Amino acid sequence: MAAITYEHIKTCKQSGARLGRIHTPHGVIETPAFMPVGTQATVKTMSPEELKAMDAHIILSNTYHLFLRPGHELVKAAGGLHKFMNWDRPILTDSGGFQVFSLSDMRKISEEGVQFKSHLNGDKLFLSPEKATEIQNALGSDIMMAFDECPPFPAEYDYLKRSLERTSRWAERCLQSHARPHDQALFAIVQGGMHADLRRLSAEQLTSLDFPGYAIGGLSVGEPKDIMYRVLEETTPLLPASKPRYLMGVGSPDALIEGAIRGIDMFDCVLPTRIARNGTCMTSQGRLVVRNAKHAEDFGPLDPNCSCYACTNYSRAYIRHLIKADETFGIRLTTYHNLHFLLQLMRDVRQAILEDRLLDFRDAFFAAYGLNDSERGF
């Protein structure tokens, strides 16, 4: 039996967005879904109970980071990642590919894999399709990602083509070395930059291997959003309708809605947690920098239209005070709010799909959000 199954509930008549459920060994993910990122086996500042209180269905954790520290063998000895971090809902682990290419030093790429130096201590390390799979098998995530090469943006057409073909060969090696296909679902990652024909080539090669789910990688890497949306429109129709589709590294409110409209089922991004640590919040009225002096005596909530724990109990003035005073609880509150905001947004998106009105929802959301105001978007 496959580790996961995708259940398609309906397609929005207004937009083509999909409402569905992914059934996993650790429970159901309602889609379209946003996945909070817990890089080092913890979603920064949050407890598992808080993530459940905001109804996160799944979190993401990073293979590269856990490989370096505390080591996948230690996590395995602890009983796997779920037990280690006390999270009994689904977990997706990435492949380590993106981090090897963005965080580590002195990379050497070969057909075999990537040699690199740890960003923590300079140790010489090696990741290959087989090694990334072995690590994720040890972590025990519900959804694993195939080890891919993440080319920079912009990159030459020829390089992108050679790279995506290697990524396809690597994906096949991941599939062959995968030790627990009945417990963990391995997704492949479609690459190909901003080129429609390369995306088609990548999708064809990977779908021929029949993975239980497909991700779209290499987007949200610096390109304008309208190009990202165009690539999505060209790529999602190439992916099997019976499998989940995951857009990697995307988490701005507008891109989540636009991604859902283009048939994406899953998203992840560090944006909500990272900006929270700088005292920046996502609200129904756009970006709010709560640490700014103008909020010093503002006794209203972060977002007047939000019902989260932070907005129900604390004022902007208090949260600003905590952040100015370097008090962790301030970052807990902005993190809680931002994650709740995106999870609530996805609940609203799912409801709008159910009622065939996702385009109407988008227009109303963007009008309040002030998307075209550079002060308010992300």
Place this chain on the structure above:
Amino acid sequence: MAAITYEHIKTCKQSGARLGRIHTPHGVIETPAFMPVGTQATVKTMSPEELKAMDAHIILSNTYHLFLRPGHELVKAAGGLHKFMNWDRPILTDSGGFQVFSLSDMRKISEEGVQFKSHLNGDKLFLSPEKATEIQNALGSDIMMAFDECPPFPAEYDYLKRSLERTSRWAERCLQSHARPHDQALFAIVQGGMHADLRRLSAEQLTSLDFPGYAIGGLSVGEPKDIMYRVLEETTPLLPASKPRYLMGVGSPDALIEGAIRGIDMFDCVLPTRIARNGTCMTSQGRLVVRNAKHAEDFGPLDPNCSCYACTNYSRAYIRHLIKADETFGIRLTTYHNLHFLLQLMRDVRQAILEDRLLDFRDAFFAAYGLNDSERGF
């Protein structure tokens, strides 16, 4: 009507320790009680709900810090400290005296008060008995402390005598300027260093003014613990049995028990929260430095005899990983455990008083704790 009343339930037949209740405008404090410290209107890393889950009856907050940032007028405009920080149980605020003498630069002490420079930005500021009282009236704490001078240890006898007499005059000025005696109880602070006759002089002067409670200041300032216990034995009998007695700045497990044995009702200390941030824990088996390498693969709890949230759900290996990786959630867990440990200790102490066996409890606790092992105590 007085803001608070002390209800004496019983005295331990084995030790002389007191079991009681302090009734305040925001609820009942069972005594002997330990008060977690929330210096900047937050108990570092904790939420109010977590403090309630571990059954903290009262917390302490710092007048000096809130005066500097965000300012007592802002807290007053927010509706007072309880509302500002979302804590609806009792709060005690200190007088700012200790911080002025320990944190600020360029102090100039006169009969009028203390001129000093802010440790945050160098601003020239002034605290007097009237100002400290005004600030605490604005904060709206249930229990306020009279502004006192905190002499260094060791200090000359003559200086200590002049200082405590000024502290008595300042206490009277606090009482006279106190604007909300029916809402907030003002406690006086007995000084006098390690000298029995000076403690007697201070206690006589202050008890003649009929405060609703009395603190013992100037202890746990570097003197050996047996000297502190001797001073307690000489001082608590001088304080009215009908009022609460508060030993300031004491929070090591052994000193809490020994203080209760000597008739103390209230304690506060940053020790449990401060050491938690270094990855150090209080356990039934003594001090545990969970960040040490020997705990890297230890999948047991911080304390095998503890039922707190951290010990129920997480291993030493996981908590060590979080702390090594600079993840806030690790410090949340060690902080939660340490505070729970001291609050549970005080529950055990109260039960032992009820059953007239506090000395037996102390001996059993110390035997397991390994008090005389320098690796294990605080």
